[in-house]
Structures are given as C-alpha cells and as structure tokens.
Amino acid sequence: MRQVYINGEFKREDEAKVSIFDRSLLFADSVYEVTSVIEGKLIDFNNHMKRLDRSMTELKFKKLLNHEEILTFHRKLLELNNIKEGLVYLQVTRGVADRSFDMPKEQIQPTVFAFTQEKKLMDSPNAKNGIKIMTLDDLRWKRCDIKTTQLLYPSLAKTEATEKGFDDAWFIRQGYIMEGSSNNAWIVKGKIIKTRQSDQLILAGITRDAVMNCAKELGYEVVYKNFSLQEAQSADEAFITSATSFVTPVIKINTSQIGEGKPGKFVTALRAEYIKQAIKNSI
Numbered sequence: 001m002r003q004v005y006i007n008g009e010f011k012r013e014d015e016a017k018v019s020i021f022d023r024s025l026l027f028a029d030s031v032y033e034v035t036s037v038i039e040g041k042l043i044d045f046n047n048h049m050k051r052l053d054r055s056m057t058e059l060k061f062k063k064l065l066n067h068e069e070i071l072t073f074h075r076k077l078l079e080l081n082n083i084k085e086g087l088v089y090l091q092v093t094r095g096v097a098d099r100s101f102d103m104p105k106e107q108i109q110p111t112v113f114a115f116t117q118e119k120k121l122m123d124s125p126n127a128k129n130g131i132k133i134m135t136l137d138d139l140r141w142k143r144c145d146i147k148t149t150q151l152l153y154p155s156l157a158k159t160e161a162t163e164k165g166f167d168d169a170w171f172i173r174q175g176y177i178m179e180g181s182s183n184n185a186w187i188v189k190g191k192i193i194k195t196r197q198s199d200q201l202i203l204a205g206i207t208r209d210a211v212m213n214c215a216k217e218l219g220y221e222v223v224y225k226n227f228s229l230q231e232a233q234s235a236d237e238a239f240i241t242s243a244t245s246f247v248t249p250v251i252k253i254n255t256s257q258i259g260e261g262k263p264g265k266f267v268t269a270l271r272a273e274y275i276k277q278a279i280k281n282s283i
C-alpha cells in the first residue's frame with residue numbers, strides 16, 4: 001500500500017483524509033506541482049518550488065511554504081515507496097472554511113498533501129512512436145499562468161481527444177495554438193523552434209525552460225511567439241514538453257501528418273539531450 005504525505009504526517013493512502021469543507025473541493029481553491037523522478041532523484045525541484053510560490057502569491061494565499069520541508073517530505077515519499085522513476089504530485093489548498101464565496105479574512109491553515117506515482121518516463125511508447133493531437137477551442141479561464149487544480153476542461157478535452165483516436169488536445173484561441181491539455185506546444189521549421197510567448201493565457205512550463213537551453217545547445221534558435229494551426233500543420237517537426245512527458249514528438253495534428261509522420265531527427269536528439277541534462281542536474 002502506498003504511503004502518502006498529508007499535513008505533516010505520512011499515512012497509508014487509504015487513511016489520508018481531507019475535510020469536505022476544504023476550499024479545494026468546494027471552489028478548486030488550490031494549486032499544485034508535479035515533479036518528475038529519474039533514478040530516484042527529483043528533476044528541477046527548485047524551479048517547481050518557485051512556480052508554486054508564484055501560484056500561491058497570485059491567488060493571495062497568506063503564507064508561503066518552506067521549500068526545505070517540502071524537499072524533505074518529497075524525498076521521504078520516494079524512499080517509503082521505493083520510487084526510482086515516476087513523479088511526486090504536490091497540492092496546496094487554501095484550507096478548510098465554512099462555504100462562502102468571500103474568502104476567510106483571517107489566516108487559515110493550508111492543507112498540504114503529496115503522493116508518488118510510478119511511471120515509465122524514459123522508455124515511454126509515446127516518445128518512441130510519437131503522439132497524435134486534435135485541436136479544441138480554449139474554454140479555460142484567462143489565468144492559465146497559475147497552476148490551479150481547476151482542471152475540468154483540460155480533463156474533458158483530453159478525454160474527447162482519446163475517444164476520437166488522438167492522444168491529446170492542443171487549445172486554440174483566436175486562431176493561435178496556446179498549449180496542450182497538460183503540456184506546452186512547440187513546432188520546428190528549419191533551424192527555428194517556436195513555442196508561444198508566456199503570459200496569462202498559458203502555463204510557463206519548467207520543462208520548457210530547460211528544453212529551450214538544450215535546443216540552443218543543439219544549434220537551433222528558439223522564438224517565443226504565437227503560431228497558428230496552419231503553421232503547425234506545415235511544420236517540419238512538432239512536440240510537447242512537460243514534467244511527465246519530457247520531450248515527446250507530435251506526428252499528426254488533426255488530419256495533417258507532421259513531417260514524415262514519425263518522430264523526427266531533431267526532436268529525438270532534443271529529448272536525449274534534455275534527459276541527459278535533467279539527470280545531471282537532479283537532486
């Protein structure tokens with residue numbers, strides 16, 4: 001049975017409980033981070049913590065958490081569950097309060113919980129075969145830069161995509177690709193790589209920053225700029241990035257095959273470079 005972390009304690013997963021009055025249940029009033037694990041070590045932990053602070057600050061949580069403590073319980077969870085490859089999911093909610101749209105004025109105790117998930121990240125079939133993307137209207141709110149647990153629309157979108165024979169969905173606003181249901185979207189044309197500029201409409205991915213550096217090292221120019229569906233469909237290669245997919249090639253967008261319809265040379269090299277660097281910098 002998996003051991004999870006909740007509010008300072010480690011418990012069996014079937015014994016960890018949250019109140020029905022937790023604001024995360026009633027208002028999706030909570031934020032989260034997913035940190036990947038390779039060879040038993042955490043990838044990009046510090047940057048995930050910086051983004052957690054930012055999400056909490058944007059939502060006016062009254063107090064930030066101590067990163068050292070979070071690191072300690074992340075490592076303990078890996079040890080207790082003997083996780084060598086997979087992820088640690090961390091969620092921080094505003095806390096428990098009587099149901100009211102008006103947030104509690106006094107400081108309440110945030111609920112903090114975390115659990116591990118074993119997952120094959122290095123040798124995933126998606127990385128080997130590439131994935132198929134369908135596009136959908138972006139019906140999310142306009143603060144997608146905050147990593148909240150308001151994930152109903154992304155979950156509906158991913159489900160619709162898989163029911164229609166695709167692997168994931170990319171969201172479109174006013175003709176432009178924003179990002180994937182739980183990943184950032186990229187395209188490659190010649191020596192230029194594009195991923196959308198960061199603003200309030202997308203999440204600034206931690207993996208994205210690391211991948212950008214790897215792409216530069218491989219001699220490519222990275223441009224942060226809007227790109228249209230048509231541009232994506234005529235790209236040489238395309239891919240997604242996230243903590244759980246690293247760099248994963250896209251081989252089809254709607255009815256259009258990308259490149260030769262199989263993982264391209266550049267994306268394959270980029271994935272290998274990213275993994276190499278990620279392991280080197282893991283803690």
Ligand code: PDD
Nearest residue numbers: 034182183184203205206207208242243
């Ligand atoms: N999702 N965009 C969205 C909407 C995301 O949900 C994610 C991550 C990303 C990529 O961010 P990062 O590189 O920091 O993982 C972009 C995580 C993995 C999830 O929800 O499970």
